[in-house]
Amino acid sequence: ANTLILILGDQLTPELPSLQGVTPDKTVVLMAEVVGEASYVRHHKKKIAFLFSAMRHFAEELRLAGWQVDYVQLNDAGNCGSLAGELLRAAERHGAAHIRVTEPGEWRVLQGLQALDTALDIEILPDDRFIASHAEFNSWAEGRKALRMEYFYREMRRKTGLLMDGEQPEGGQWNFDHDNRKAAERDLLMPQPLRFAPDAVTREVIDLVEARFADHFGTLEPFWFATTRADAKAAFAYFLKTALPYFGDYQDAMLAGEKFLYHAVVSLYLNCGLLDPLEMCRAVEAEYREGRVPLNAAEGFIRQIIGWREYVRGIYWREGPDYVHRNALNATRPLPDFYWSADTKMACIKACVEQTREEAYAHHIQRLMVTGNFALLAGVDPFELHEWYLAVYADAYEWVEAPNTVGMSQFADGGLLASKPYVASGAYIDRMSDYCGSCSYNVKAKAGRKACPFNYLYWDFIARHHDRLKGNPRMAQMVRNYDRFSDERKREIAADAADFLASLVGSA
Ligand code: FAD
Ligand code: DLZ
Ligand code: SF4
Numbered sequence: 001a002n003t004l005i006l007i008l009g010d011q012l013t014p015e016l017p018s019l020q021g022v023t024p025d026k027t028v029v030l031m032a033e034v035v036g037e038a039s040y041v042r043h044h045k046k047k048i049a050f051l052f053s054a055m056r057h058f059a060e061e062l063r064l065a066g067w068q069v070d071y072v073q074l075n076d077a078g079n080c081g082s083l084a085g086e087l088l089r090a091a092e093r094h095g096a097a098h099i100r101v102t103e104p105g106e107w108r109v110l111q112g113l114q115a116l117d118t119a120l121d122i123e124i125l126p127d128d129r130f131i132a133s134h135a136e137f138n139s140w141a142e143g144r145k146a147l148r149m150e151y152f153y154r155e156m157r158r159k160t161g162l163l164m165d166g167e168q169p170e171g172g173q174w175n176f177d178h179d180n181r182k183a184a185e186r187d188l189l190m191p192q193p194l195r196f197a198p199d200a201v202t203r204e205v206i207d208l209v210e211a212r213f214a215d216h217f218g219t220l221e222p223f224w225f226a227t228t229r230a231d232a233k234a235a236f237a238y239f240l241k242t243a244l245p246y247f248g249d250y251q252d253a254m255l256a257g258e259k260f261l262y263h264a265v266v267s268l269y270l271n272c273g274l275l276d277p278l279e280m281c282r283a284v285e286a287e288y289r290e291g292r293v294p295l296n297a298a299e300g301f302i303r304q305i306i307g308w309r310e311y312v313r314g315i316y317w318r319e320g321p322d323y324v325h326r327n328a329l330n331a332t333r334p335l336p337d338f339y340w341s342a343d344t345k346m347a348c349i350k351a352c353v354e355q356t357r358e359e360a361y362a363h364h365i366q367r368l369m370v371t372g373n374f375a376l377l378a379g380v381d382p383f384e385l386h387e388w389y390l391a392v393y394a395d396a397y398e399w400v401e402a403p404n405t406v407g408m409s410q411f412a413d414g415g416l417l418a419s420k421p422y423v424a425s426g427a428y429i430d431r432m433s434d435y436c437g438s439c440s441y442n443v444k445a446k447a448g449r450k451a452c453p454f455n456y457l458y459w460d461f462i463a464r465h466h467d468r469l470k471g472n473p474r475m476a477q478m479v480r481n482y483d484r485f486s487d488e489r490k491r492e493i494a495a496d497a498a499d500f501l502a503s504l505v506g507s508a
Contacts, residue, residue, distance in 0.1 A: 002026045002027070002096065002097050002098060003022055003026060003027045003028075003096060003097075003098045003099070003100060004027070004028050004029075004030055004087075004090055004091055004094055004096035004098070004099050004100070005018045005019060005022070005027060005028070005029045005030065005099075005100045005101070006018075006030050006031075006083075006087055006090075006099060006100070006101040007019075007029055007030070007031050007058075007101075007102075008083070008101070008102075008104055008105075008109070009031075009037065009051045009054075009055055009272065010051075010104075010105050010271060010272045010273060010397055011102055011127075011272075011273050012054055012055065012058040012229075012272050012273040012274055013129060013273035013274075013276070014061065014062070014065065015129075016102050016129075016273070017102050017125040017126065017127065017128055018100045018101055018102045018125050019067075022100070024065075024066045024067045024068065025068075027067070027068070028068050028069075028070050028090070028094050028096070029059075029062055029067050029068065029069045029070065030069075030070050030071075030072070030086070030087065030090045031055055031058075031059055031069065031070075031071045031072070032071075032072040032079070032083060032086040032087075032090075033052050033055065033072065033073055033074040033079075034072075034074070034079065034080075034081050034082055034083055034085075034086060035074065035079075035081040035212070036081050036082040036083065037083060038074075038212075038213060039213070039216075040108075041387050041390050041391040042213075042215075042216045042217065042391055043213075043216065043390075043391050044216065044217055044218035044356075044360040044391060044392050044393070044394065045209050045210070045213055045216050045217070045218040045219070045220045046218050046219070046220055046223065046225070046359070046360040046394060047218070047268075047360050047391075047392075047393070047394040047396070048209050048213055048216070049202070049205050049206050049208075049209045049220060049223060050223075050225045050227065050268060050360075050394050051272060052074070052205045052208070052209070053198075053201055053202040053205045053227040054227045054228070054272055054274060055071075056071070056201050056205065057201060057227050057228045058229075058273075059071045061228075061229065070090055070093070070094070072086055072090075074208060074212060075208065075212075082112075083109065083112060083113075084112050084113070084115070084116055087099065087113075087116065087120070088116070088119065088120070091120055097121065098121050098123065099120050099121060099122040099123065100122075100123045100125065101113060101122065101123070101124055101125070102124075102125050102126075102127050103124050103125065103126060103127050105127075105271075105397040105398065105399045105400075106397060106398040106399060107320070107321035107398070108321075108398070110124075111321070129273065129276065129277070130277070130310060130313060131156055131159065131160060131277065131278065131306050131310050132152075132155075132156065132159075132310050132313075132314060134314070134317050134318075137152075137310075137313075137314030137317075137318065138314075138318055140152055140155060140314075141314065141318060146415075146416075146419070147311075147315070147416060147417070148419065149307055149308060149311045150174070150175060150307075152307070152310070152311050152314070153174070153175075153303055153306065153307030153308075153311070154169075154174055156306040156307060156310060157169060157174065157302075157306070160278065160281070160306060162281050162282070162285055162302055162306065163285055163288070163295075163298065163299055163302060170288075170295060170299070171295045171299075175299065175303065176248060176295065176296035176299050176300065177300070177303075182249045182250055182252075182253065183250075183253050183431060183432055183433070184250045184253035184254075184255050184258070184261055184262075186255060186258075186434075190258055190261070191239075191242035191243040191246075191260075191262065192260060193235060193238075193239070193260055193264075193265040194226075194234060194235040194238040194239075195224035196224055196225065196226050196227070196231050196235075197224075198223050198224075198227075199227075201227070202223065202227055206220050206221070206223055217340055217357065217391065217392060218356075218357050218358075218360055218392070219357060219358055225268065225394070226269060226274070228274070229274050229275075232266070232269035232274035232275050233274075233275065235265070235266065235269065236264065236266050236269070236275060236280060236283070237283075239264045239265070239266065240283060240284065240287055240293075243261075243262040243263070243264065244262075244264075244284065244287060244293050244297055244298075244301065245292070245293045245294065245297055246262040246297065247262050247263070247264070247293075247297040247300055247301050248294065248296035248297040248298075248299070248300035248301075249262075249296070249297070250262050251300055251364070251365075252365050252369075252432055253365070253432055253433070254348075254363075254365055254366060254369075254370070254429075254432055254433035254434075254435065255433060255434055256347070256351055256433070256434050256435050256437075256438065259355045259358075259359060259361065259362075259363075260361070260363065261363060263363045263364070264301070265361060266280070267395035267400075268360075268361075268394040268395040270305075270395075271395050271397055271400060277305050277306070277309065278306075280305060281301075281302045281305055281306060284298050284301050284302055285298060285302065309400065312399075312400055312403035312404055312407070312408075312417070313399050313400065313403075315403045315407065315416070315417055316398070316399045316400075316402055316403050317399070319403075319413070319416070323402060323403070323406060323407075323413065324383060324386055324398070324402050324406060325383055326382070326406055326412045326413045326414070327381070327382055327383070327412050328411065328412050328413060328414035328415075329376075329379070329410075329411060329412060329465060329468075331376075331379040331380055331381055331382060331410070331412070332379070332381050333378055333379045333380045333381060333501070333504070333506065334380070334381065334384065334506025335375070335380055335381065335384040335385060335388055335506060336378070336380070336504045336505065336506055337505045337506065338350075338353065339353060339371065339388055340353075341353075342354045342357065345439070345440045345441065346374075346439065346441065346452075346453060347435045347436065347438050347439035347440070347441075348370045348429050348433065348435040348436070348439070349370060349371065349374060351435060352366045352367075352370045352371050353371070356371075356392050356393070357392075360392065360393055360394035361393065361394060361395075362393070365432065367389070367393075367404075367409070368408065368409055368422055369422065369424055369428065369429065369432070370429065372385075372405070372408075372409035372410065372422065373409075373422060373423060373424055373454070374454070374457075375409075375410065376409065376410050376411065376421060376422070376423055376461070377423055377454065377457035377458060377460070377461045378457060378501060378504070379461075379464070379501075382405065382406050382410040382412035385405060385409075385410060386401070386402055386405045386406055389401050389404070389405045390402075390405075403417055408422065409422060415472070419472075419474055420472055420474035420475050421461075421465075421469075421475070423458060423461055424454070424458065425452075425454050425455045425458035425459075426441075426443040426452035426453075426454040426455050427443065427455075429443070429454065430443045436452070439452070441453065443455075447492050447493070447496055448496065451496065453500050456492075456493050456496040456497050456500070457497055457500070457501075459482055459485075459493045459497075460493050460494060460496075460497035462475075462478055462479060462482045463482060463490065463493065463494065466479060466482070
């Protein structure tokens with residue numbers, strides 16, 4: 001073969017740029033399961049099983065379409081354990097003069113490929129599975145004092161024509177987020193994501209992961225994710241009918257025991273290439289146009305995909321490989337052990353970590369306002385937290401995870417991505433969830449051993465970052481509230497926070 005095409009684990013898309021414009025008979029496609037990618041952060045077992053199974057199914061899909069696929073399994077003799085090593089071996093095996101690859105989703109992998117450029121002739125193609133190219137994002141961002149998702153999102157609405165009424169946004173408004181703050185009620189008919197029984201390929205991979213990654217976080221069974229394009233599409237179609245109509249209203253809600261609420265649970269399929277973002281948005285728009293879902297639901301969903309998802313990707317590539325090391329608030333506390341063990345009396349954190357362990361999934365508000373909020377209030381090292389989010393969620397790749405963690409959730413980029421730190425006391429969690437009812441802490445109590453830790457940690461956070469926050473228009477009121485506390489109350493907050501934080505056991 002003259003050309004070798006490397007397809008990475010998150011590039012499982014038949015229309016991938018690297019597969020265009022070449023003839024299958026002069027080309028070999030390389031896919032490789034490598035221990036390096038599975039353990040540079042120790043990924044959740046379910047995430048590894050999902051991705052390996054989806055990779056194996058995709059290889060089959062390509063073979064059926066006429067491609068010659070060289071698929072290296074994890075246990076194959078000679079597998080050297082790294083993407084670069086496998087690429088070099090395959091280039092030699094096939095006598096390939098030329099390598100093609102679609103740009104990877106992480107700086108680390110990109111730099112690894114670029115480093116091979118002296119040994120191999122590698123062509124790296126832009127990934128066109130996104131709405132905005134790097135150049136488009138950068139020219140939008142250029143010269144702006146602050147970047148805000150909302151304005152970028154409007155550009156993407158105009159570009160795609162999604163939910164547009166001529167030049168105007170459908171319904172006369174770009175964003176219906178203020179309608180989306182309802183707390184959920186328990187409903188026996190709560191929709192659930194569509195589940196799939198593991199086939200023979202998935203079963204084999206589950207055994208492989210259990211044998212090779214036994215000490216990684218997470219449970220493997222029950223395993224119910226889709227691992228083929230057809231099944232991922234069926235899961236999304238099922239979401240459109242069952243949960244999308246309520247998507248907007250309850251976007252910020254949490255309920256104990258309800259792990260998915262009205263969320264789509266499709267990010268894992270989308271991010272590895274089994275689903276296409278624009279196709280999904282068009283399907284959502286059609287549901288609205290045909291009168292089956294309200295505008296706030298359709299707009300809310302489309303905003304997450306062509307707004308947030310594209311926006312965080314733009315930031316990741318624009319900010320460069322050091323972004324993951326930003327630490328604007330100088331937070332240095334080791335990640336508490338209970339992020340792995342769920343061994344904590346805080347009912348909200350316990351529930352989120354337990355479901356993360358079981359499902360490799362938590363919905364947005366759990367990630368942002370429970371585990372993320374706690375880490376921010378407690379001053380956890382953002383890089384350690386970043387590695388946790390990257391490891392534990394089936395949808396996590398650095399381009400999407402890092403801006404959400406470092407930027408949105410930890411304010412560690414100093415406010416580049418988010419206009420204020422997402423901090424909240426127990427009252428917020430109580431309003432948006434029913435976790436507090438079964439908690440050993442009292443969410444109403446402000447001080448002392450029984451008080452919800454989020455309460456005094458919140459004020460302690462404001463105190464620790466007083467000067468930075470008082471200049472932030474969205475935080476200034478809270479800083480003034482703190483300033484009005486008596487000295488005694490301020491000492492009490494500091495003492496409660498210090499006691500609690502000293503009791504945390506970190507993994508470092
Ligand atoms: P839904 O709530 O149903 O939303 C639909 C889709 O919108 C998602 O599938 C996703 O593709 C997209 N979306 C929604 N919010 C975001 C967002 N903030 N950024 C990017 N896309 C978004 N998302 C990931 O895909 N991978 C990650 O590694 C990841 N890490 C996160 C870490 C933190 C600390 C936080 C606060 C958020 C993170 N998110 C991440 C964003 C969001 O939580 C998930 O996309 C969402 O929970 C996925 O579940 P879902 O498919 O049910 O989403
Ligand atoms: C996340 C992951 C895992 C667990 N395993 C592999 C693998 O064995 N082979 C592979 O090509 N990719 C894997 N990935 C995804 C990569 O770590 C990385 O996120 C992508 O290559 C970025 O585009
Ligand atoms: Fe979480 Fe505090 Fe509520 Fe307990 S009381 S569930 S710690 S918010």
